[in-house]
Amino acid sequence: MSLELRNVGRTFAGKQAVRDVSFSAKQGKIIGLLGTSGCGKSTLLRAISGLDSEYDGEIAVNGAITRDIQDEIGFIFQEPRLFPWLTVLDNVTFGLKGTKNEKEKLGKMYLKNVGLADSAKLYPKQLSGGMAQRVAIARALVTSPEILLLDEPFSALDAFTKMQLQDLLLDIWETYQSTIVIVTHDIDEATYLCDRIIILRGQPGEIDKEIGINEQRPRARGSKLLAELKTEILESLDLNRAEESVN
Amino acid sequence: MEKMEAEVSTVLTKEHASKRKDQQIKRSKNVEHIVLGSIIPIILLIVWEILSRLEVFPAYMLPAPSVVLGTIVGLGQDGSLWGHIGITTYRVLAGFVLGTAVAVVLGSFVGFYQKAEQLFDPMIQAFRSIPSLAWVPLFILWMGIGEPSKITMIAVGVFFPVYLNIISGIIGVDRKLIEVGKINKLNSFQLVSRIILPASLPSFLTGLRSGLGLGWMFVVAAELMGASQGLGYLLVLGQNTLSPETILASIILFALIGKLTDWILKIIEARALHWQDRLVKS
Numbered sequence A: 001m002s003l004e005l006r007n008v009g010r011t012f013a014g015k016q017a018v019r020d021v022s023f024s025a026k027q028g029k030i031i032g033l034l035g036t037s038g039c040g041k042s043t044l045l046r047a048i049s050g051l052d053s054e055y056d057g058e059i060a061v062n063g064a065i066t067r068d069i070q071d072e073i074g075f076i077f078q079e080p081r082l083f084p085w086l087t088v089l090d091n092v093t094f095g096l097k098g099t100k101n102e103k104e105k106l107g108k109m110y111l112k113n114v115g116l117a118d119s120a121k122l123y124p125k126q127l128s129g130g131m132a133q134r135v136a137i138a139r140a141l142v143t144s145p146e147i148l149l150l151d152e153p154f155s156a157l158d159a160f161t162k163m164q165l166q167d168l169l170l171d172i173w174e175t176y177q178s179t180i181v182i183v184t185h186d187i188d189e190a191t192y193l194c195d196r197i198i199i200l201r202g203q204p205g206e207i208d209k210e211i212g213i214n215e216q217r218p219r220a221r222g223s224k225l226l227a228e229l230k231t232e233i234l235e236s237l238d239l240n241r242a243e244e245s246v247n
Numbered sequence B: 001m002e003k004m005e006a007e008v009s010t011v012l013t014k015e016h017a018s019k020r021k022d023q024q025i026k027r028s029k030n031v032e033h034i035v036l037g038s039i040i041p042i043i044l045l046i047v048w049e050i051l052s053r054l055e056v057f058p059a060y061m062l063p064a065p066s067v068v069l070g071t072i073v074g075l076g077q078d079g080s081l082w083g084h085i086g087i088t089t090y091r092v093l094a095g096f097v098l099g100t101a102v103a104v105v106l107g108s109f110v111g112f113y114q115k116a117e118q119l120f121d122p123m124i125q126a127f128r129s130i131p132s133l134a135w136v137p138l139f140i141l142w143m144g145i146g147e148p149s150k151i152t153m154i155a156v157g158v159f160f161p162v163y164l165n166i167i168s169g170i171i172g173v174d175r176k177l178i179e180v181g182k183i184n185k186l187n188s189f190q191l192v193s194r195i196i197l198p199a200s201l202p203s204f205l206t207g208l209r210s211g212l213g214l215g216w217m218f219v220v221a222a223e224l225m226g227a228s229q230g231l232g233y234l235l236v237l238g239q240n241t242l243s244p245e246t247i248l249a250s251i252i253l254f255a256l257i258g259k260l261t262d263w264i265l266k267i268i269e270a271r272a273l274h275w276q277d278r279l280v281k282s
């Protein structure tokens, strides 16, 4: 599904959190949102998902303007948000429809994908932070959504698991051609995954810079191109800091 | 291959053994708790018994523990004990069920619908500030001193803690969990049954337990105001016949049965809430 934001902004109790954000993504594109803490990235994702409908501007999905919660949407929140009374497996299959058998089979497959095959019967209180986050990832991916909104999905994970899950995400993207918007603080992650990186800046947050990456996937981690992109992004972030210190 | 199987089985038995050891340790700790907790009561009982036998306490004021126990045994032998316990427990349970049912219906309504809250809650809060025992004369006037007035009284006592806890449970459900449900396109009914109900269960069970406690308190009041049978009746009887041992026997029975019913609820609570991540279990 294609996605389009036109002049989207959000005001909380008279205070603007983010303003005038416009971008569009064709089906199957991966958009990265980068920016300092508090510049409105999570707020934007909530607006896109429809969980928050009080925003200014318009959001169109497949060309149709809507403020409802999208069908076929997957959301990985900044926190795991697991249901404490359900086992890991039941948490993963929470949004699935169909017979119990089908659901469990699919759920177990995704648990295996995130490296938690042995933890199906545990309860959330028995999980570590990274394990809980991986359960949340499995729960969002298992429904094979057409739009995937990810809010710092891999930030609680070690470097190796993180890379594995990035590749899992790319597998799913390739199979289902999902449109993905991912918030991240990890520049390597952004350059590895995204077709376009949107850098937000300031309070209220605004689009500061957009960087397109026309490199085929899978990309080589640590390739020269990605390293150059990283320098570019770092410079633009650095620039911000210099400006802030002047103010 | 065989060797490996053997190894696996030794590992398994080892695991099993260590589990059993854990359980043993747990059990011995429990025993320790019980022993420690009962030292002072036992000493007090012995001192009391001795002082009573030495007639330091006059028997018509404070009879010896053995006499109280004898009274309970006597009641058991002539068969009236079960009648008293039965009717009191029946009153508490009937009132408990009635009060809980009304609280669940009203509480869910007020918890879920803002309009219902605006309609009902101020009135219920106002009623709450009336000490519930103040209703007694009115209930007697309306329903006589038979069972209906007693059960209604107990139900009133049970109602408030259950009602308040249901509402705070429903209102306190984490918005973030509800959002997960919305993202998964649950309809209102599914939101309630799959998220709001399980999430507010802990609060509901807390309400049930304090409701039951109040139920036992109110049954005393209800039976004091006029009954021909029941543990509260024994209290009145003991007062009128100047036999403190009957009063003490009744008090002890109240304590035992109240504790027993709370313990049952506590077990249900532990079963239903095993998923909770709590520091201490109360």
Ligand SMILES: Nc1ncnc2c1ncn2[C@@H]1O[C@H](COP(=O)(O)OP(=O)(O)OP(=O)(O)O)[C@@H](O)[C@H]1O
Pocket (backbone or CB within 6 Å): A012, A013, A017, A035, A036, A037, A038, A039, A040, A041, A042, A043, A044, A078
């Ligand atoms: N529900 C809310 N009510 C009031 N203010 C809010 C609310 N949600 C967000 N804000 C404000 O909006 C701004 C942006 O918040 P947001 O959560 O989108 O930041 P973010 O870019 O995701 O930051 P981080 O990287 O730390 O997650 C913040 O200043 C925050 O205080």
Ligand SMILES: [Mg+2]
Pocket (backbone or CB within 6 Å): A041, A042, A043, A078, A151
């Ligand atoms: Mg955020």
